[in-house]
Amino acid sequence: MRNAYHVEHVRAAEAALMARLPEGTLMQRAAAGLAATCARLLGGVYGRRVVLLVGSGDNGGDALYAGARLARRGARVDAILLNPERAHAGGLAALRAAGGRMTGDPAVIDAADLVVDGITGIGGQGGLRPGAAELAARAAGAQALVVAVDVPSGVDASTGVVEGPAVRADVTVTFGTYKPGLLVDPGASHAGVVELVDIGLGPYLPAEPTVAALQAGDVARLLPELSAETDKYRRGVVGVVAGSDRFPGAAVLTVGGALYGAAGYVRLAAPRRVIDLVLQRWPETVCSEARPGEAGRVQAWVVGPGMGTDEVARDRLAEVLASDVPVLVDADGLTLLGKYFGGRADRSAPTVLTPHAGECARLLGAERADVEARRLEHTRQLAERTGATVLLKGSTTLVADPAGAVRVNPTGTPWLGTAGTGDVLSGLIGSLLAAGLPALDAASVGAYLHGLAGRLAADDAPIAAHDVIDHLPAAWRSVGNDHGPVRDARPCL
Numbered sequence: 001m002r003n004a005y006h007v008e009h010v011r012a013a014e015a016a017l018m019a020r021l022p023e024g025t026l027m028q029r030a031a032a033g034l035a036a037t038c039a040r041l042l043g044g045v046y047g048r049r050v051v052l053l054v055g056s057g058d059n060g061g062d063a064l065y066a067g068a069r070l071a072r073r074g075a076r077v078d079a080i081l082l083n084p085e086r087a088h089a090g091g092l093a094a095l096r097a098a099g100g101r102m103t104g105d106p107a108v109i110d111a112a113d114l115v116v117d118g119i120t121g122i123g124g125q126g127g128l129r130p131g132a133a134e135l136a137a138r139a140a141g142a143q144a145l146v147v148a149v150d151v152p153s154g155v156d157a158s159t160g161v162v163e164g165p166a167v168r169a170d171v172t173v174t175f176g177t178y179k180p181g182l183l184v185d186p187g188a189s190h191a192g193v194v195e196l197v198d199i200g201l202g203p204y205l206p207a208e209p210t211v212a213a214l215q216a217g218d219v220a221r222l223l224p225e226l227s228a229e230t231d232k233y234r235r236g237v238v239g240v241v242a243g244s245d246r247f248p249g250a251a252v253l254t255v256g257g258a259l260y261g262a263a264g265y266v267r268l269a270a271p272r273r274v275i276d277l278v279l280q281r282w283p284e285t286v287c288s289e290a291r292p293g294e295a296g297r298v299q300a301w302v303v304g305p306g307m308g309t310d311e312v313a314r315d316r317l318a319e320v321l322a323s324d325v326p327v328l329v330d331a332d333g334l335t336l337l338g339k340y341f342g343g344r345a346d347r348s349a350p351t352v353l354t355p356h357a358g359e360c361a362r363l364l365g366a367e368r369a370d371v372e373a374r375r376l377e378h379t380r381q382l383a384e385r386t387g388a389t390v391l392l393k394g395s396t397t398l399v400a401d402p403a404g405a406v407r408v409n410p411t412g413t414p415w416l417g418t419a420g421t422g423d424v425l426s427g428l429i430g431s432l433l434a435a436g437l438p439a440l441d442a443a444s445v446g447a448y449l450h451g452l453a454g455r456l457a458a459d460d461a462p463i464a465a466h467d468v469i470d471h472l473p474a475a476w477r478s479v480g481n482d483h484g485p486v487r488d489a490r491p492c493l
């Protein structure tokens with residue numbers, strides 16, 4: 001698990017650790033890690049041109065001390081001080097002693113091999129002010145690699161919100177712990193590759209992170225375990241209520257995602273024309289024209305993709321919500337939930353909602369652009385308001401549960417932004433719910449595998465939703481299975 005903490009936790013941990021160490025120790029640890037990364041990126045330090053953008057806080061101090069280390073190894077280091085009177089005194093002295101120079105001429109950026117962004121870190125507030133913004137823009141237009149210190153300046157470290165001009169880094173060297181703003185968009189896409197430097201904060205951080213990102217090993221551990229006794233019913237039955245005469249394809253894609261999830265059996269409740277189409281593509285589906293409540297027993301439902309928003313669809317949703325098993329509501333189901341059910345999921349079993357930004361905005365009565373700009377806040381808010389686990393789709397998918405846990409998905413590609421991929425995701429997560437994964441795990445594991453399948457399918461070229469289904473087995477294989485290969489569940493004869 002990659003854990004990220006809100007700035008207030010980082011500051012508290014820093015204070016507790018600093019109280020046990022000689023003054024300046026943490027900054028030296030940070031600067032050493034930063035300089036090591038810069039040296040590696042430069043592929044040799046001697047004679048290279050490094051420009052430091054230095055704000056008046058400790059973020060600037062880190063940049064100055066790292067600059068001094070590079071200057072001692074023969075780099076030509078120029079520092080541009082945003083506020084010369086308030087720049088970190090110790091860092092300035094170290095840089096001067098190492099032969100670094102102060103300059104007021106931003107043209108040095110144009111000739112630099114590497115620019116170190118030490119304008120603001122966890123102390124930054126809002127978008128960059130004009131002087132800082134000009135330097136950030138000049139660095140973006142130059143050939144140099146841009147390395148952000150701790151956080152790209154202009155990105156809110158706790159939330160990933162970017163409220164104006166901000167640095168776009170190739171690499172961010174962050175200290176002590178990840179910050180949510182490095183994992184959640186739009187901040188994440190300003191951070192580039194994120195490298196963590198351990199400065200010893202770990203023992204002083206709370207057990208529960210503000211935001212966590214699953215890694216392959218976590219996914220492998222969370223996937224259901226198969227054994228010799230496994231059969232289709234024990235694996236779980238997932239019910240799908242999707243498709244309509246107008247949108248039959250949505251059911252094909254949702255069922256496809258569900259078949260390649262962890263359930264052993266997929267049941268579809270849909271109109272005849274939808275069933276015919278689904279059976280052509282997926283003959284293994286068990287189909288029923290009956291209402292969901294009469295379609296047979298399931299361990300989880302997926303309801304919504306392409307089902308329409310008329311009264312028949314409303315009644316189908318009502319029946320599914322009245323069941324005592326986990327339910328995933330997507331697409332038209334979300335529209336119906338807002339229109340007829342007060343946007344709430346008051347149920348005894350878990351509910352998962354999978355809106356994109358537009359659907360999330362509608363359920364909250366907010367603007368889509370605000371949801372996209374402040375993804376973490378809105379995902380949490382919808383989870384609190386609905387009592388459901390909410391997965392907000394789009395660039396950096398987020399999952400929040402009503403108890404406050406948040407996961408951010410590290411896989412995925414913008415190539416997934418194509419019609420129908422959301423239907424595949426719904427089927428996949430529903431299948432994981434039917435297999436018994438708790439809502440937060442099902443949603444975050446589903447998003448992880450879906451994002452990975454999207455990447456494997458796209459490989460830098462356009463894809464269609466069915467390509468994502470086709471690559472789900474490869475995505476499963478690539479995370480492995482912590483419970484050992486399935487074929488070993490039966491002894492060889």
Ligand SMILES: NC(=O)C1=CN([C@@H]2O[C@H](COP(=O)(O)OP(=O)(O)OC[C@H]3O[C@@H](n4cnc5c(N)ncnc54)[C@H](OP(=O)(O)O)[C@@H]3O)[C@@H](O)[C@H]2O)[C@@H](O)CC1
Nearest residue numbers: 014027056057058059120121122123124125127128129150
């Ligand atoms: N935590 C740790 O364990 C460790 C932390 N360490 C390091 O300390 C960093 C935190 O340092 P920090 O607290 O001094 O704040 P910092 O990020 O330098 O920003 C404050 C400055 O930014 C300015 N400023 C603000 N907003 C602005 C804007 N929009 N546009 C322009 N300027 C703006 C603000 O100006 P002012 O408002 O005062 O005029 C002030 O000058 C942390 O990120 C890490 O790098 C490591 O050394 C060791 C371990």
Ligand SMILES: Nc1ncnc2c1ncn2[C@@H]1O[C@H](COP(=O)(O)OP(=O)(O)O)[C@@H](O)[C@H]1O
Nearest residue numbers: 356393394395413414416417419420421422423
């Ligand atoms: N820019 C992006 N980066 C990464 N993933 C994206 C991006 N845009 C869309 N996606 C993903 O593509 C899928 C689209 O789902 P959705 O909007 O519901 O489409 P549809 O309703 O057509 O199935 C989601 O999994 C979403 O996270």
Ligand SMILES: [K+]
Nearest residue numbers: 120149151153
């Ligand atoms: K910075």
